[in-house]
Amino acid sequence: MRGCVGLGGLTRQCLRQLASPQRAAISRGSRCLYSCLVTPRCRSGSLSPTLGRGTRIPLYRPQSFRAYSAPAKASELEKRIAAIPIERYRNFCVIAHIDHGKSTLSDRLLELTGTISAGDSNKQVLDKLDVERERGITVKAQTCTMLYRYRGEDYLLHLVDTPGHVDFRAEVTRSYASCGGALLLVDASQGVQAQTVANFYLAFAEGLTLLPVVNKIDLPSADPERALRQLRDTFELDVDETGRGAVLVSAKAGTNVERVLPAVIEGIPAPVGDASKPLRLLLVDSWYDTFRGVVLLVRIFDGTLRPGDQVVSLATGHRYTVGEVGIQHPNQVPQTALRPGQVGYVFFNPGMKRIQDAKIGDTFTTVGSEAVVEPYPGFEEPKPMVFVAAFPTDQSDYTRLADSIAELTLNDRSVTLQKDFSEALGAGWRLGFLGSLHCSVFQDRLRQEHGASVIITEPSVPTKVVWRDGTETVVTNPAQFPDQEAVHAKVEGLYEPFVSATLAVPEEYLGRVIELCQNVRGEQESIEYFGASQVILKYALPTSALVDDLFGKLKGASKGYATLDYEDAGWRRSDVVKLSLMVNKVPVDAICRIVHSSQVDRLGRKWVTKLKEHVDRQMFEVIIQAAVGKRIVARETIKPFRKDVLAKLHAADPSRRRKLLEKQKTGRKKLRAIGNVTIEQSSFQKFLEK
Secondary structure: OHHHHHHHHHHHHOOOOOOOOHHOOHHEEEEEEEEEEOOOOOOOOOOOOOEOOOOOOOOOOHHHHHHHHHOOOOOHHHEEEHHHHHHHEEEEEEEEOOOOOOHHHHHHHHHHHOOOOOOOOOOOOOOOOOHHHHHHHOOOEEEEEEEEEEEEEEEEEEEEEEEHHHHHHHHHHHHHHOEEEEEEEEEOOOEEOOOHHHHHHHHHHHOOOEEEEEEEOOOOOOOOHHHHHHHHHOOOOOOOOOOOOOOOOOOOOEEEEEHHHHHHHHHHHOOEEEOOOOOEEEEEEEEEEEEEEEEEEEEEEEEOOOOOOEEOOOOOOOOEEEEEEEEEEOOOEEOOOEOOEEEEEEEOOOHHHHHHOOOOOOOEEEEEOOOOOOOOOOOOOOOOEEEEEEOOHHHHHHHHHHHHHHHHHHHHOOOOOEEEEEEEOOEEEEEEEEOOOHHHHHHHHHHHHHOOOEEEOOOOOOOOEEEEEOOOOEOHHHHOOHHHHHHHEEEEEEEEEEEEEEEEHHHHHHHHHHHHHHHHHEEEEEEEEEOEEEEEEEEEEEEEHHOOOOOHHHHHHHOOOOOOEEEEEEEEEEEEEEEEEEEEEEEEEEEEEEHHHHHHHHHHHHHHHHHHOOOOOOOEEEEEEEEEEEEEEEEEEEOOOOOOOOOOOOOOOOOHHHHHHHHHHHHHHHHHHHHOOOHHHHHHHHHOOO
């Protein structure tokens, strides 16, 4: 590296072409190496230095900085945006049942507006998480700002692609806060489904203008007339079977997609805001960036936000200096200002010190305007439906895993978090999720985005304990459930959560689905025939049924055609007990669950059989038992290693033979009484895998 000393001027000349954040990211040694490789052909006016015989190479630009840097035409883009009045803004989202084509339609709209170049590689452009591309579903509501030329004028369009699965409904609800309308997307071959109904009523309650769009009209099984009838009859929308009042498209083929944005401009109202008023913005989402810290997604209602502004959180009172503002286009593009009606990102300099300070639904304003700016009511806190315990596979990774979980919960506020401890698995956390898929996706994100490996216990639902003195306790950790003696002596009643479920089922599978619901203790509330072949069922179901793979069983009973949506329906009195697993009469705290009494025998037998496969043989007998209180419901025995104590004994000595066998038997009994069975964490991990 000493050879670089004589090239100091050249080093400075070449490094001038690097943006300041990139310069900070490159170590001093790397800069010297860079200057050694670059020949004197590099001039201050050239965009790329050269190597060897004049071969041009691009400047070093790390992937993270490429994603965040503005394109070459950023100044032109900003001039166009600044010239657009708020009357020509439109903020809208796409809502639909899962797999009805939301992300594909979003891709076509991005291509139509020139936000991305058209190409076969444009698949799920707004689905930026690895888990979304791997599973083919949308998990996070993603945003993008587009410019569209309509009747000789520029329009600023803000698009939100929302998830379709019920477990991510909180993402959909939050996206409504930044929108004035929504495209209600329906699959022409499937028609209105359970989540279509749920999303419609959520959007209707928020006062959004709804534009019906029928997708996949190119499929052989498509029946757009039926889908339009369902939209009209179910939601009382002003559409008819000829297509009036709706847009019929094939997002995959691009058919009629050009009709969508004119319908948005004509049908969805512009946002309202006043740039002359004090700043008033709503925090809609947040995520963690390695270089910038906490990045916020905000919706500007009044005032203007610029870099250098001093802002204050009305929820925490903390003050910050704005470091950068910009829009998603679809990657982050810095801007000189965010104006009323716009949705964009902001990060502070210095950044937020604590991840917990980014409170979704918080209102920010400029310092000094706190007294005149009224905070927004924020968002309703989502209620966890499923709880699991999570432990690092190696306790030395606890701190790193804690940081990873904190970063993910910043980006997914539907997850609740509290510390937990297990004698078997060590220190960990108890996590609350909105459903089983939500839990599974969170685990995948830990693995893919942070390289973290965790042990996840079996999902469970909370239980409410009403004591005889009138107090109530909600138990989320099965290990803290009162024992049977306390239940009989001190508990007035036990309650489990129920959901109100809406199931859309083809009529030919109706019998199977009803039988399935009855088997999981469901109570039918209503049945409605919907068109010629579709049936809408409403059931009160225990939440524990959702944890026990009700989605998978429903798909199996209907060959994949039935759909399910649900919402919380409160508590119901129930005969629930704590099922525990014991090894040599010692409870294993990591494996216990609150279940209905009707499930005890089946689940107990399953547990002992499965654990037996993963526990090593010992020199003494190992007894695995499933128990409810003092009642044993299932048992398996692992035989000990057998030592042949009679090997050196003469065959004609029966008394000596009997004496040695009795001595061995007594020794094994004593060893079993004082011996500890050590179960490896890998055994727990295999047991907890489905």
